[in-house]
Amino acid sequence: MQTKREEINRMVQDVKSLPALPGIVVKLRALAESDAASLQIIARLISSDQILSAKVLKLVNSPFYGFPGRVSTVSNALILLGVNVVKALVLSSSIFDLMEENVVGLWEHSLGAGVAANIITKRLALPDGEEISTAALLHDIGKVIIKIKLKEEAERIRLKVDGGEVSIREAEKEVLDVDHAEIGGWLGKTWCLPEKLIEPIACHHDPVRSVTYADRTAVVHLSDILIKASGFGYSGDDLVPRIQEAAWKKLNLSDHVLREIVDEIEDKLIEVKNFSLEIQSSHEGKV
Amino acid sequence: MKGKFRIALLSDDRKMSEPLILLLESREYCVVLRTDFSRVLGALYSDPPDMIIIDLGAFTPERLKIVSELKTDSYFAIIPMIGFIRPSIEESVAWEQLPLDDYMVLPVQTPELFSRIALSIQRMERIFDHNPLTKLPGNTSIRRAVEKSMGKPRAVCYVDINLFKPYNDIYGFVRGDEVIRMLARIISNAVKESKEGGFSGHIGGDDFVFIVSGKEAEAVSQLVIDRFSMIVVNLFDKEAQARGYYISKDRQGRRQRIPLLGIAIAIVPTSNTAIQHYGEVAARAAELKKEAKASKASCYVIDCRKA
Incomplete structure (x- = not known):
């Protein structure tokens, strides 16, 4: 079976x-x-x-x-x-029929993570900033698949998250036996995307599992968490996970550097919020 | 992709398309019907068929644009395309502006349709001198394009890759082929984006030609150089990317540092009346290329000699 x-x-x-x-x-x-x-x-x-x-x-x-x-x-x-x-x-792209709050929230979260990754790579002087931002932008694409292709399960996951102290990732594992990160990785493979995008997507919650592109995965992991902590967008739950030791070490972070990164992200998010509002209103203006 | 021959049928006339699909499927063709013309191009780009049949209906600009867009992209130009037209308008059609491979008058006769499909496929295979690797036009078309631009305010630009052989030796010819394909796309897109448009061709190996207006030749050359250097780093390993060179051995077996791939472009303006033959353009380009190659980095050199 x-x-x-x-x-x-x-x-x-x-x-x-x-x-x-x-x-x-x-x-x-x-x-x-x-x-x-x-x-x-x-x-x-x-x-x-x-x-x-x-x-x-x-x-x-x-x-x-x-x-x-x-x-x-x-x-x-x-x-x-x-x-x-x-x-x-x-x-020729198809578009969401209904503009739910959660859809916009996830879009903002993804965009925010991309922006954060860009700031982090610059601050840490890592090469390939644009590639890493792309991985951060795509890191939650598995959630879109669950939402679109597994509607009934998505609803059960949402109820679990809303009902108690369980993260969306834990709820996904209970309902689907797999989480959005792994599903995103599967999509990346199916669509022949480069391994340097797939690995950070698939391992963004568990950076120790990332072998070949550990530094990129660490940046995506950190971007995801910092954006959640900033309260910008909505990725499916309100819980902010811990920054994992492996990622912290890989990026050679210190409290001081992290503080600077957070400040810079906060500043940038004002601009991103305006862009987001503009995008939402350009939809409303049309319909 | 192996399997059935796939035909994309673009039509919003269900009465015509439904029986036609059954007929084609009876001949083991796989038919994908597209009814929304406003979204058809994207659908074809993301899922390219083996052949396209387009119902031109009332010759709306939207449908004519689909034909011209596809036929100006080297990857799609080689997909045979048959247009269906209404009776009694054949004579008024401006065929020069409509780069179809064949047409049929509605209502279509079944035996004729099958024959035309078979012939279109054969013709494509026979007449095109496109390079199989890059799908760009080959030497016959290049010669014709160069001759056409002589005496006009255009420029013929010869492109080749610096130090391509050691790259192939170290990274293998599969990777080498990727470099060639990427350069082909970079050139043809840069030419298409230029204001006056132009021609791109593949002589063979790592040698390419493009023709644009004389005014734009330097700008397009620089764009090709910039884009190539942006893209090509992806075809090296992490160490080579970081160092900016890779290690190869010369004929004596000595270790050598080879810089990342670059390109040289020789620009020969064809407004120069001293140039009368195709061979002279090529000869001037060959001399200029030597100059361009003398510099290790990517660059272009322009022929400034007066008549």
């Missing part, structure tokens, strides 16, 4: 696309219609959305183009695919 895990794993292998946030798609549509829209502007907007970023990375890493598992940033994907291909891809 197939276990629940195997069943979900098989389901993930059939996931061809996921719905995006309508506000972003509306904004990109307006951009796509003007021919002057530059590669950088389009890349920046796509990089603010986990679904569209994943979609673009899926295409550029597909065997059809001949460099599977090689491209890990949206700007490189745009260079290789071409602006027109990416525009068309975005325009």
